[in-house]
Amino acid sequence: MDKVSSNRVAAIVQTGSGIVDPLSYNVQAIGQAKGMVKLGLSVDFYANFKNISRPTVIYKFKNRKLRVVPVKKVKIFREIVYFPGLIKRVTSMDYCFIQVGGDSQLMTPLILRAARRSGIMTVFIQGMYKNYKGYKYIFQLFFDRIFKQMIVANSDFVFAKTTMAKSYLLSKKYTDVNLFPIGLDIVRELDNQDLLRLTSEFKAKFDTLLLYIGKIEPRRNPKFLLQVLAALRDDGLSIGLLAVGQGPQYREFQNWIHEMSLDNCVLHIERVDNSEVHILYKHSDIFLLPTNYEIYGMVVMEALYRGCPVISTPEGGPLDILVSQEYGYCVDLKVSKWVQTIKTMLDVEQYDPQLRARRVDYIKNSFQWYELGKVFIERIGLIGFIKGNKIG
Numbered sequence: 001m002d003k004v005s006s007n008r009v010a011a012i013v014q015t016g017s018g019i020v021d022p023l024s025y026n027v028q029a030i031g032q033a034k035g036m037v038k039l040g041l042s043v044d045f046y047a048n049f050k051n052i053s054r055p056t057v058i059y060k061f062k063n064r065k066l067r068v069v070p071v072k073k074v075k076i077f078r079e080i081v082y083f084p085g086l087i088k089r090v091t092s093m094d095y096c097f098i099q100v101g102g103d104s105q106l107m108t109p110l111i112l113r114a115a116r117r118s119g120i121m122t123v124f125i126q127g128m129y130k131n132y133k134g135y136k137y138i139f140q141l142f143f144d145r146i147f148k149q150m151i152v153a154n155s156d157f158v159f160a161k162t163t164m165a166k167s168y169l170l171s172k173k174y175t176d177v178n179l180f181p182i183g184l185d186i187v188r189e190l191d192n193q194d195l196l197r198l199t200s201e202f203k204a205k206f207d208t209l210l211l212y213i214g215k216i217e218p219r220r221n222p223k224f225l226l227q228v229l230a231a232l233r234d235d236g237l238s239i240g241l242l243a244v245g246q247g248p249q250y251r252e253f254q255n256w257i258h259e260m261s262l263d264n265c266v267l268h269i270e271r272v273d274n275s276e277v278h279i280l281y282k283h284s285d286i287f288l289l290p291t292n293y294e295i296y297g298m299v300v301m302e303a304l305y306r307g308c309p310v311i312s313t314p315e316g317g318p319l320d321i322l323v324s325q326e327y328g329y330c331v332d333l334k335v336s337k338w339v340q341t342i343k344t345m346l347d348v349e350q351y352d353p354q355l356r357a358r359r360v361d362y363i364k365n366s367f368q369w370y371e372l373g374k375v376f377i378e379r380i381g382l383i384g385f386i387k388g389n390k391i392g
Contacts (some may be wrong), residue, residue: 008064010036011095015080015107016048018073019049022058022068028296030058030066031185032376035369037064039377041096046086048073080106080139081231087114097121097156097380100237103127103169104140109147112154123380124155125180127295129164148172160318162297180376181291183369184301190275199242202267203283207238208346211284211308213277213299214291214309216247221290221333223256228338230260235339240265242280244272281355287343290333293314305363307348307356311341321367327359 012029033043034038042064042342044055049070059066073081086107090098091114097114100108103126104388132140149302152158152174159180160166169177203209210229214224222243243253243266245277250270257266272280280288284309287303297317304321310328312318322328329345331337349355377383 007094007096008040009042009044009093011090011093012043012045012091013086013098013100013107013111014045015083015100015102015105015111017073017075018048019050022052027185028182028298030068031183031304031369033066034059034061034185034375035183036377037061037066038370039373040064041377041382042363043067044069044093046071046090047081048081050193066273076106077139083107087111091115091118091120091184095120096279096382097123099123101125101126103148103151104143106147107315109150109154116154116156121156121380122154123157123159124151124347125159125161126165126169127161127316129162129168129295130293144172152271155273159376162320164316164319165295176380181367181372182296182298182301182317183367183372184298184305184363185307185369187275189278190273192273192279194202195272195276195279198267198269199279199283202240202242206240206265207241208240208285208358209283210239210241210342211280211287211303212241212289213272213280213287216243216245216249216253218249219246219292221234221292222249222253224290224333224335224338225288226253226260226262226266227335228325229262229265230292231335231339232342233262233265233266235343237343240267241266242266242284244270244277244280246270277302278306281308284308285349286311286342287328288338289318290338292333294318297321300328301363301367304359307359309336309345309355309359311345326355327362 029045035044036043038061043066046069049068052070055067055069057065057067071083071086073083075081098120100111102108112122131137158174158177160169160177161182166177212225214220232239257263281303287308287310294315294317300310300318300321303390305328312330313333318330322330329341331341343372
């Protein structure tokens with residue numbers, strides 16, 4: 001690594017094909033960037049943005065700022081994309097470091113190599129923790145053979161978002177992999193009287209209310225949610241499910257509700273603004289996340305921050321977050337196991353009214369982007385940039 005630039009501006013580049021909506025809740029790179037801005041570094045975040053056509057400042061703190069910079073993509077093959085002109089742009093800006101992520105993205109090795117050749121410090125961060133399946137796995141093997149060593153050779157620092165992601169990288173012979181947990185970007189809460197009334201009236205019908213927020217898609221097993229609810233009701237529990245989300249299985253979800261005779265105990269809302277989801281959590285007793293794959297699981301932290309315990313499958317983010325039974329459980333995808341776990345959690349909740357407050361404190365103390373950012377900055381050797389810079 002060459003001498004670090006004295007410029008107090010860093011770059012984060014999203015190399016994947018997905019569209020980023022900077023107004024949506026908990027875009028991880030934006031949360032990280034806000035934390036670094038508070039620490040005294042300005043950040044340029046490059047991605048394929050929704051409804052943004054020119055560089056735009058979306059956050060300021062003191063004399064530092066977060067600027068989102070849109071890039072145009074060219075589709076190479078399916079999810080593989082190339083961003084024309086991006087490499088020249090980011091390597092000409094004298095950034096103190098450039099961060100990229102995703103070991104199976106074409107732009108990742110190309111940007112890392114160009115940045116290293118330009119004397120810019122490089123950071124590689126990984127979230128994915130499982131190999132692809134089907135034809136994608138064949139592509140992945142080819143990609144690793146061609147580009148993996150390029151990523152390794154040109155990364156000054158390597159981070160993984162979860163323990164499972166770290167194990168994934170180590171299995172591919174990456175070395176010196178550090179954990180860099182994801183934080184929670186807290187947004188201002190807004191009231192919605194219609195949503196409050198709707199949720200309160202539904203909650204009043206039951207002793208217990210379960211909550212799911214996310215896409216209605218195969219990865220999240222929406223039918224499983226209904227099977228768990230049906231089994232609980234068959235056991236005599238007064239219990240309902242509040243489900244929020246849209247997705248490719250939306251119509252099937254509605255049909256399953258009817259087929260299982262759950263019409264009166266499932267409230268399905270297609271969308272709730274991020275500033276209003278606190279209403280849902282505060283009325284719910286347990287948050288459910290029966291996912292097949294979860295790189296981090298922002299909703300897990302979001303639920304805990306609102307005091308709501310979580311049951312999830314044992315996947316990447318939830319395994320690292322739910323480290324105590326006070327916070328929740330990671331349970332294999334079996335209806336009987338989830339039913340028993342829910343019953344156990346409900347028994348514990350009624351005897352310890354301080355549990356919700358302790359969950360809130362856990363997230364505040366462990367997953368604030370500002371505090372995580374200090375650890376990150378120290379690990380990459382830029383702690384001198386932020387000494388003496390305090391919030392307030």
